[in-house]
């Protein structure tokens with residue numbers, strides 16, 4: 641299985657690839673919500689600067705870069721308009737892209753961690769704690785705003801992926817599912833809506849669990865969905881029918897992923913239905929069917945942010961086996977999301 645780009649471009653424009661001006665300019669435009677202000681009619685420079693809380697001359701110079709790159713247009717001097725690309729920067733744009741670039745939120749904070757990439761490559765350690773003084777998870781524990789911002793980012797991603805994940809698996813009709821590291825609750829909410837006799841528990845760190853509780857209540861599921869604030873490195877509530885880990889394991893090193901899976905295996909073995917519980921891992925894996933450059937960029941991102949990694953199916957199988965589980969089934973969705981079913985090993 642290869643993870644190398646199949647066809648490397650014949651000629652690489654290194655200066656364009658290495659340019660940091662444009663990526664930062666896009667993030668500042670997203671943070672200042674320039675696209676929404678322009679869409680609301682603040683098209684003239686002084687008015688736009690006022691609406692965005694920016695200094696007019698600096699804003700003009702920022703927009704000179706971005707109009708040069710086709711991100712905004714300048715139909716007449718000092719008057720700005722949206723392009724197709726700028727439309728993606730509106731708050732209502734697809735995939736919640738603006739929030740991923742917002743330097744005041746968790747999206748921008750994650751990008752800033754790349755300032756520590758050299759530290760990561762020299763040491764093999766994540767850069768995020770080096771740059772921000774504490775781990776990303778500690779950030780979400782200490783700062784409810786950052787917890788909310790992170791949950792919103794995850795919800796945008798998972799809301800998009802959830803219908804596909806739900807239709808790809810034979811979910812139980814009844815019983816109890818624990819969404820381990822369930823975050824925003826968007827997947828669990830959709831699952832419980834699709835299976836009206838199923839019960840669910842969202843387990844996550846306290847601040848994230850609060851976000852999940854709000855989402856489940858807003859979906860009218862408070863009677864069938866409970867929330868368990870806690871860590872998946874500690875013993876999990878035992879005896880559920882299914883322990884679900886969606887986009888969790890890739891945030892962690894192999895040893896940490898084994899510890900999380902062991903907790904799931906123990907809880908699946910220990911409950912009333914002794915040994916009947918199952919574990920379902922949902923995430924993107926590195927396969928020949930996935931663009932190698934996209935997988936490589938995500939893998940490096942996971943290392944910088946958390947010390948995690950994007951795994952091949954074989955690498956995932958290795959951590960599964962080390963945790964005392966065996967793989968019982970695999971499915972892949974149309975967009976390449978892998979669902980790996982596991983049961984406690986004999």
Ligand SMILES: C[S@@+](CC[C@H](N)C(=O)[O-])C[C@H]1O[C@@H](n2cnc3c(N)ncnc32)[C@H](O)[C@@H]1O
Pocket residue numbers: 777780794795798820821822823824827843844845848870871872873885886887888891
């Ligand atoms: C990448 S997010 C995935 C969230 C959710 N499963 C989804 O697919 O949208 C990882 C989640 O793990 C949670 N998490 C991190 N450390 C944790 C811990 N020690 N115990 C429980 N949850 C944790 C985070 O708060 C976050 O919600």
